[in-house]
Amino acid sequence: MAEPKAVDQLTLAEAKDEIGPLRQQISQWGREYYEQDNPSVEDFVYDRAYQRLVDIEQRFPALVTPDSPTQRVGGQTNGNLPKVSHTIPMLSMGDVFSADELFDFNKRQQDNDQMTEEEPAYNLELKIDGLSLSVVYENGKLIQASTRGNGEIGEDVTKNVQLIKDVPKVLPEPLSLEFRGECYMPKQAFAKLNEKREAAGDPVFANPRNAAAGSLRQLDSRITGRRQLATFMYYVPEWRKLGVTTQDEALQRMRELGFSVNPTNRVVRSKDDIQQYITEYTAKRDQLPYGIDGIVEKVNDLATQDALGATVKVPRWEIAYKFPPEEQATIVHQIEWTVGRTGNVTPTAVMDPVQLAGTTVSRASLHNPDYLQDKDIRIGDTVYLHKAGDIIPEISRVDKTKRPADSQPYRIPTQCPVCGSTLVHLDDEVALRCINPMCPAQIKEGLAHFASRNAMNIDGLGPKIINQLWEKSLIHDFADLYQLSHDQLLTLDKFGEKSATNLLTSIDNSRHNSVERLLFGLGIRHVGAKAAQLLAEHFGSLDAVMTANANEIAAVDNIGPTIGDSVATYFANNEVDALINKLKQVGVNMDYLGQRSAEVAAQAGDSPWNGRRVVLTGTLAKMTRRQATDWLTAHGAKVTGSVSKKTDLLIAGEKAGSKLTKAQKLGITVWDEDKFSREIEEEH
Numbered sequence: 001m002a003e004p005k006a007v008d009q010l011t012l013a014e015a016k017d018e019i020g021p022l023r024q025q026i027s028q029w030g031r032e033y034y035e036q037d038n039p040s041v042e043d044f045v046y047d048r049a050y051q052r053l054v055d056i057e058q059r060f061p062a063l064v065t066p067d068s069p070t071q072r073v074g075g076q077t078n079g080n081l082p083k084v085s086h087t088i089p090m091l092s093m094g095d096v097f098s099a100d101e102l103f104d105f106n107k108r109q110q111d112n113d114q115m116t117e118e119e120p121a122y123n124l125e126l127k128i129d130g131l132s133l134s135v136v137y138e139n140g141k142l143i144q145a146s147t148r149g150n151g152e153i154g155e156d157v158t159k160n161v162q163l164i165k166d167v168p169k170v171l172p173e174p175l176s177l178e179f180r181g182e183c184y185m186p187k188q189a190f191a192k193l194n195e196k197r198e199a200a201g202d203p204v205f206a207n208p209r210n211a212a213a214g215s216l217r218q219l220d221s222r223i224t225g226r227r228q229l230a231t232f233m234y235y236v237p238e239w240r241k242l243g244v245t246t247q248d249e250a251l252q253r254m255r256e257l258g259f260s261v262n263p264t265n266r267v268v269r270s271k272d273d274i275q276q277y278i279t280e281y282t283a284k285r286d287q288l289p290y291g292i293d294g295i296v297e298k299v300n301d302l303a304t305q306d307a308l309g310a311t312v313k314v315p316r317w318e319i320a321y322k323f324p325p326e327e328q329a330t331i332v333h334q335i336e337w338t339v340g341r342t343g344n345v346t347p348t349a350v351m352d353p354v355q356l357a358g359t360t361v362s363r364a365s366l367h368n369p370d371y372l373q374d375k376d377i378r379i380g381d382t383v384y385l386h387k388a389g390d391i392i393p394e395i396s397r398v399d400k401t402k403r404p405a406d407s408q409p410y411r412i413p414t415q416c417p418v419c420g421s422t423l424v425h426l427d428d429e430v431a432l433r434c435i436n437p438m439c440p441a442q443i444k445e446g447l448a449h450f451a452s453r454n455a456m457n458i459d460g461l462g463p464k465i466i467n468q469l470w471e472k473s474l475i476h477d478f479a480d481l482y483q484l485s486h487d488q489l490l491t492l493d494k495f496g497e498k499s500a501t502n503l504l505t506s507i508d509n510s511r512h513n514s515v516e517r518l519l520f521g522l523g524i525r526h527v528g529a530k531a532a533q534l535l536a537e538h539f540g541s542l543d544a545v546m547t548a549n550a551n552e553i554a555a556v557d558n559i560g561p562t563i564g565d566s567v568a569t570y571f572a573n574n575e576v577d578a579l580i581n582k583l584k585q586v587g588v589n590m591d592y593l594g595q596r597s598a599e600v601a602a603q604a605g606d607s608p609w610n611g612r613r614v615v616l617t618g619t620l621a622k623m624t625r626r627q628a629t630d631w632l633t634a635h636g637a638k639v640t641g642s643v644s645k646k647t648d649l650l651i652a653g654e655k656a657g658s659k660l661t662k663a664q665k666l667g668i669t670v671w672d673e674d675k676f677s678r679e680i681e682e683e684h
């Protein structure tokens, strides 16, 4: 990339030429980042461009226009969620990119008449890589949650935030107050989510922040609920109501109120202490379980914060120090293609090993052919590597100036690297797939899945053993596993008497699994462990699932047409039929052995609890609330949270409160725990 001319050497004409396209570029990146949660460039590329625009406008103020990105607070609403207007605007923060710039900022700030102290106390906090969140409480109850949006108007995400575990739904004090903080996705959850998306052929999230934003700004709260979001709260606009006077006191109060507050904040005064904090967390950054992209410095005294106020765009009392990007250049030697269990064929760049954020990196997933082609990555290219969310190595860009003269665009394979059959794109998927059901790569991956913990749970049957069994032609399908002999296993590398016996025992044990494990283990597209459970529970046996048509399957609660079609198509296959017969012959259980759910029990009509609406309240001594609920639902009762006229029964433990009073008022039957446990015993 050619370095652009330094801003102080630009002529007015050059600045004029540059500024239009630069603004357009920044606006486009801004839209990708804020509205689509899908940035095409790294943060620092955006930051650099933005800083350059600021510099040009500072040098040529006549070129500033009201619609310039520098005159707006970043972020627009996505248009689908209800809007919330912020009573107190949610501003973004100014940022600096070096310690020197930070100290310059402090010097200018200390010249401000509102700064009463020579060397004021600053509260330093980590800048969490997530999205801003506002939560509003009324009389101690969470009543509203919203994103920042454009700073004035955000999106209502109350329902979704109800599903974030570390956000208190009720405070221990009846406060009516707004709290602000950051909603983020922990690094591990991010890595897992992307892994899943990649396996499913869905586009991956560029970093944890985009994953958090994409997960929080869902119209469907269930998706948010599945996505392990977390928060760190850090700001109370109306701090006086909390009875605090400094930022660190405010953080402490929030901790006491039950909020998740990051524990690393530190109050400092001297330049040395600020530098020390920066050095310390630049080094610790990779080890933290959440992503950070810098450090936030706030004037600790809250009255001084208010006195300093804000410019049109950013507060004068806080600033973000952004970490320099961690990047390493290396050369791509090869692009490997691997075939997954579902036939998904993914490219991986193999490069000269480099040290990056604490580990040696020589491979980076290129996700899918589109990704590879968009970045135009070629063999022999010099590329820059970084870690997305500090955890996943990723190629950020290609240095095209170092591209060899004879370089050719990379040709996407048209044939499966393992079985040679023609690769296809299914529907509108970006993923490339091998659809040959006999593809050895897929079968081996499929066997590993079959044996995995949530499927048949065959302990000791990992990918390496499977590979050996396959190479020795001892197994070709799932059923072959059940016909392996002790002697055959002894022919495997490093396999003694004991490991052979152990493996045979775990294979044998898996014959007796309840059928949902088999249903999941078969690896039917879209059928996860949860769907397998629902299907097994509903149909009761594999035979019943196999004879059901797509509509009947889709009609099961929480299943739907995608799974319905997929399951019906799968079992319509003759080879599958043969496989299931073979599994039956080797004695694999085909029935559901678990407890029958409310729905099934109700259909069977064989429980006095059928359809009864039950509410639990107070503390139970002999069982947990969860166990009681499970037992009740398993026997056909409907357990609800609040007492109404429709309630049939209230089970009241110790210290039952308002629910008991209400039930008595409505004349609803009330049982104590003893009565309930006697009933349980009678049922068994």
Ligand SMILES: [Zn+2]
Binding pocket: 339, 416, 417, 418, 419, 420, 421, 434, 435, 436, 439, 440, 441
């Ligand atoms: Zn193949």
